[in-house]
Amino acid sequence: MSERTENAPPRAPSGKNGRASSHRPVRSVAKARAAFKAAKVDPGDSAPLHRQIRAKLEALIKSGAYPSGSVLPGEQELARHFEVSRITVKRAMNDLAIAGFVRRMRGRGTIVTGDGTARPTLSGSFNTLMQALRAMGEETQVALIDVRSMAPPAKIAEMLELERGTRVERAIRVRTLKGAPFSYLVTYVPLDIAARYSHADLATTPFLTLLERAEAKAAEAEQTITAVAASKDIADALQIAPGAPLLKITRVMRDVRGRAIQAIEAQYRPDQFEYRILLTRRSEGEGGVWSDRG
Structure with a gap:
């Protein structure tokens, strides 16, 4: 199977019998491609590269270029597009997963799960x-x-x-x-x-x-x-x-x-050590967002 090009538009995971999922990009293919192509990091920015990449991808998800159910480009493709290492991309993707924007699934890629507003989250201080x-x-x-x-x-x-x-x-x-x-x-x-x-x-x-x-x-x-x-x-x-x-x-x-x-x-040794986190609810809604009290 050939690898997708750097500026490929978002794709939706396949359903049964190879049919495309009902999830569709809300933008046209041309606009989605243009949005992805325009997402670049700034080497002169003081923010770490993985945070810049996370912000760019988050913005694309929130804009509708990558709607819920679509698949983000793979790590290798993103690393090539942003001209960074795969480990930098991996850190950005992990941050997106923790924030509730994506789910990383072995064999299927990184699936957009929402806009990050409704996912119950545990975070440490x-x-x-x-x-x-x-x-x-x-x-x-x-x-x-x-x-x-x-x-x-x-x-x-x-x-x-x-x-x-x-x-x-x-x-x-x-x-x-x-x-x-x-x-x-x-x-x-x-x-x-x-x-x-x-x-x-x-x-x-x-x-x-x-x-x-x-x-x-x-x-x-x-x-x-x-x-x-x-x-x-x-x-x-x-x-x-x-x-x-x-x-x-x-x-x-x-x-x-x-x-x-x-x-x-x-x-x-679990008989002599325990890991404890005290959590406080930070937002309402189903599940809510919980964070470390520290």
């Missing part, structure tokens, strides 16, 4: 996250297990937006509370940032403090939470049985310019 991380650093102890320069796994390189083969500093630490280990932390930091603190600092100073000393202050964080089974190495470090369930948090920190400055994979 960056300030609350930072407060929790600082408190954890002050109230617990950490042991440095290993630190080295290495080429990171592909997933981490993508999170840090690094070219393949670019080396980072990887630090493995175990955090304890009153002598009992409860978390296994694997942190990856670009070498130019890691060069501004010592290995000894990793065993004595909270990572957020080290980043700030290195003039890489975190301004944005994106994280996912899932459950995993403990590998033998991690089970030994946390004093649990191999295969025991763990709570895994994967997070990337970015500075005010949008640069990824740290990626971390943290695994926690």
